[in-house]
Amino acid sequence: MEHTEKDSSRRKFIKSGLIAAATFSIVPRHVLGGKNFLAPSDKLYVAGIGTGGKGYSNLKNIYNSEKAVISHLCDVDDRRSAKTREEHPKAKYYQDWRELFDKDHKKFDAVCVSTPDHNHAVIALGAMQLKKHVFVEKPLTHDIYEARVLKDAAKKYKVITQMGNQGASNDGLRKMQEWFEAGVLGDIHTVYCWTDRPVWPQGIPWSTNKAQIPKELNWDLWLGTAQYRDYVDKVVPFNWRGWWDFGTGALGDMGCHLLDAPCSVLHLQSPSQVEASVGTVYVDEFKRGYFPESCPPSSHVILTFNETPRNKTKLKLHWMDGGIKPERPEELDANDNFGGGNGALFIGTKGKMMCGTYNENPRLIPLSRNAEVNVPETKKRVEGSTGGHYKQWVEASIAGFGKGEVSSPFETAAALTESLLIANLAIRAHDVEVLQNGKKTFPGRNIKLIWDDANMRVTNFDEVNQFVKREYREGFKLL
Numbered sequence: 001m002e003h004t005e006k007d008s009s010r011r012k013f014i015k016s017g018l019i020a021a022a023t024f025s026i027v028p029r030h031v032l033g034g035k036n037f038l039a040p041s042d043k044l045y046v047a048g049i050g051t052g053g054k055g056y057s058n059l060k061n062i063y064n065s066e067k068a069v070i071s072h073l074c075d076v077d078d079r080r081s082a083k084t085r086e087e088h089p090k091a092k093y094y095q096d097w098r099e100l101f102d103k104d105h106k107k108f109d110a111v112c113v114s115t116p117d118h119n120h121a122v123i124a125l126g127a128m129q130l131k132k133h134v135f136v137e138k139p140l141t142h143d144i145y146e147a148r149v150l151k152d153a154a155k156k157y158k159v160i161t162q163m164g165n166q167g168a169s170n171d172g173l174r175k176m177q178e179w180f181e182a183g184v185l186g187d188i189h190t191v192y193c194w195t196d197r198p199v200w201p202q203g204i205p206w207s208t209n210k211a212q213i214p215k216e217l218n219w220d221l222w223l224g225t226a227q228y229r230d231y232v233d234k235v236v237p238f239n240w241r242g243w244w245d246f247g248t249g250a251l252g253d254m255g256c257h258l259l260d261a262p263c264s265v266l267h268l269q270s271p272s273q274v275e276a277s278v279g280t281v282y283v284d285e286f287k288r289g290y291f292p293e294s295c296p297p298s299s300h301v302i303l304t305f306n307e308t309p310r311n312k313t314k315l316k317l318h319w320m321d322g323g324i325k326p327e328r329p330e331e332l333d334a335n336d337n338f339g340g341g342n343g344a345l346f347i348g349t350k351g352k353m354m355c356g357t358y359n360e361n362p363r364l365i366p367l368s369r370n371a372e373v374n375v376p377e378t379k380k381r382v383e384g385s386t387g388g389h390y391k392q393w394v395e396a397s398i399a400g401f402g403k404g405e406v407s408s409p410f411e412t413a414a415a416l417t418e419s420l421l422i423a424n425l426a427i428r429a430h431d432v433e434v435l436q437n438g439k440k441t442f443p444g445r446n447i448k449l450i451w452d453d454a455n456m457r458v459t460n461f462d463e464v465n466q467f468v469k470r471e472y473r474e475g476f477k478l479l
Contacts, residue, residue, distance in 0.1 A: 044133075044394050045108040047072035049097045049123055052080025053237060054137055055114030058164060058390070059084060062112060062135070065391035067398060071108050074100050078216035080237055095218050097123050105130045110397050113137060114164075118246045119224040121146035122476055128157045133397035135390075137164040138256035139248055140410065140417040144456060145469035147421070149478055151414035158401040162393040163413035165256040167358030169389040173264055174379035176346075176353060176362045180265050182375040184364070186350030187313040188266055192326040193258040194319075196341035197250040202242035203281040203289065203297040207232040225472040242295050244467075248424060249295035250321035254342060254357075255420035259317070260408075261344045261359050263416045266311045270453040271303040271419060276426035279322055292431035298322020301423040313349070319423055329354075331366040358386050382407060422451055429464045 046068050048059045052075065062068045074094040075081035085093055092107075094100040110133035113123050121141045127134050128150075140163050141147045154161045167173060179185060211233045213219045219231045226245045241247035248255075262268060279298030281289040301319040318326065326345060328338050329352055339345075342357040352365040364370050382388040389407060396404025408416075429444030436443075443461065450459045457465045472478070 042067075042398050044068045044110055044397050045071040046110045046112055047074065047100060047104075047108040047132075048084065048091075048112045048114070049074045049100070050112075050114035050137070051075045051084040052077065053114075054164075055080075055112070056084050058112050058114050058135065058137060060087075061387070061390040062394060063088075065394040067391070068394050072100060072104060076218045076221040077214075077236065079214070096221055097126070101126055101130060105132070109133060110135070110160075110394075115224075116222075116240050116246050117142040117248050117252055118226050121150055122225055122472070122478055124150055125153055125478060128153045128159050128161075131157055131159060133160040133393075135162045135164065135393050136413075138417075139163075139252045139420060140256075140413045141421075142246075142248060142252075143468065143470055144418050144421045144425075146478065147414040147417045148456065151410050154410040160393065160397040160401060160404060160406060161410040161413070162389070162396075162406045163256065163408040163410070163417070164389075165260050165408050165413070165416070166386045166389040167257050167360070168260055168264065168407035169382040169384075169392060170359040170386045171381050172355055172362040173261060173359040174377075174381060176261060176265050176355065176359065177379055178375050178377065179353060179362075179364065179373070180348075181378070184351055184373055184375065185346060185348035185353060187311050188262070188315060188346050188348045189313045190316050190318070190347040191262045192318045192320065192345040192347075193255075193262070194325045194339070194343055195250055195254040195258060195321045196323050197254050197321055198242060198295070198297070200239045200242050202249065202295045203279070203291060204242075204294055205289075205291050206243070206293055209233075223473065225476045227471075227473050244293060244295060244428065247295070248421065249427070250299070251301075251319065251420045251424055251427075254321070255319065255423070256413075256416060257357055258342060258344050259319070259420055260416060261355055262315075262317060262346065263419065264412070265346075266305075266315065267308065268305050268315070268317075268419065269308075269415055271305050271317070271422055271451055272453075273304040273448050273450055274301065274422055274426040275448040276301040276423070276430065278427055278430050290431065292428075292433075296322075296427060296430070298324055299427050300324060301426055303419060303423055319420075329365050333367075336367060360386070425449060425451075425458060425464050425467055428467050429461060432461075432463045434463060 046062055051073050059070055063070050070088040070091050073084055073091045074097050076095055111127040112135045113120055114137045120136055124134050124136050210230045213231045241253055277300050278296035283289045299321055303317040305315040307313050332338055345354045355362040382392055393406055396406050426449050432444045433440050434443055449461055452459050
């Protein structure tokens with residue numbers, strides 16, 4: 001067949017168009033045509049802040065969605081970031097997230113925050129102010145005030161948000177919701193959540209042995225919003241969890257995974273009262289240790305939630321850590337497995353149920369009921385269950401605000417986080433010194449704290465409100 005000059009020109013036009021399309025497909029989506037533009041081959045360009053440990057696994061799961069590009073990496077510790085940088089060699093690397101935001105914010109669409117707890121809020125808010133979608137590792141924030149700020153910011157800036165409590169996407173959670181809504185359990189009056197954490201040191205003094213800072217670690221940047229203190233060995237990369245300046249203890253580590261079930265099934269908002277007892281450390285035969293900078297080795301906290309239109313009875317939610325577990329349900333046979341190191345037990349007016357970490361393996365009690373009870377599936381499952389938590393956020397971010405669905409948006413993640421941080425107020429109240437008649441006393445140890453949700457404060461022990469909103473180090477601010 002003879003090809004005319006017109007045919008040749010047409011082929012050149014199509015070829016140039018395909019090249020142009022391929023070129024644009026590797027550019028962040030917001031560059032293509034505004035924030036509402038969606039190309040068929042669109043990818044989400046993600047900046048990862050905190051790239052070792054949980055940061056590594058978060059970014060790996062985001063990348064494995066096959067719809068994300070890890071375009072930027074940021075970590076204060078070059079040792080921790082090495083593996084992630086090796087797997088994403090084209091990603092531009094920074095140590096300071098503020099420099100990343102300042103220089104390259106036009107080159108990515110979303111941010112994954114996997115730093116220690118005390119820096120979550122300031123980084124996440126900075127990203128949202130740049131209109132970036134945000135994934136934040138649990139707990140959402142270090143302080144109650146910060147949770148309120150992030151919740152409001154997500155709505156204000158119209159971005160897709162997700163907290164890293166992966167069990168919120170688990171099929172088991174939806175099964176428990178269906179049981180409750182079908183009336184299988186009646187109204188829930190008692191919930192127990194327990195964990196074998198901490199698996200790091202707690203109830204100890206900060207070391208007086210100042211250590212040399214590793215050359216790969218920017219200690220000042222690692223401290224971030226926290227007040228300055230000298231570096232000591234083994235705080236990085238994991239043992240920071242046991243220090244109130246940086247972490248939120250066992251509640252912060254596992255609370256978002258275990259309290260998620262009662263909060264989601266019952267639509268809990270804010271507790272009205274909280275009380276706690278804590279384990280003690282003895283420095284010698286006669287003297288109990290007093291280490292207010294460190295979380296206690298174990299605790300038992302009781303949160304009281306008022307009745308709601310969904311659950312028409314007051315609810316007592318027990319949190320137990322340090323290996324403490326509730327009494328074994330009498331309906332279980334002697335050899336029936338009553339959970340593992342982590343779990344949750346619901347006690348209702350008509351029945352009981354329990355589950356494991358990430359809301360996995362939900363079971364009615366006695367176990368024979370699981371074969372007898374059959375309720376229809378009314379809740380949409382997340383593709384991939386727990387593992388789909390990341391892909392869900394990626395796809396919702398690509399779709400844009402109001403067009404996708406996520407399991408743990410800041411709207412609900414903030415309420416869950418606030419509950420566990422209110423529980424921490426009762427734990428921290430034990431170590432608050434008050435001078436009375438010239439003597440040091442600890443009046444927070446033997447009382448129940450009354451929580452005023454509207455005004456975000458404890459009404460009957462003002463000294464503990466210092467932990468609702470902490471003072472940031474100079475150079476950092478939230479608003």
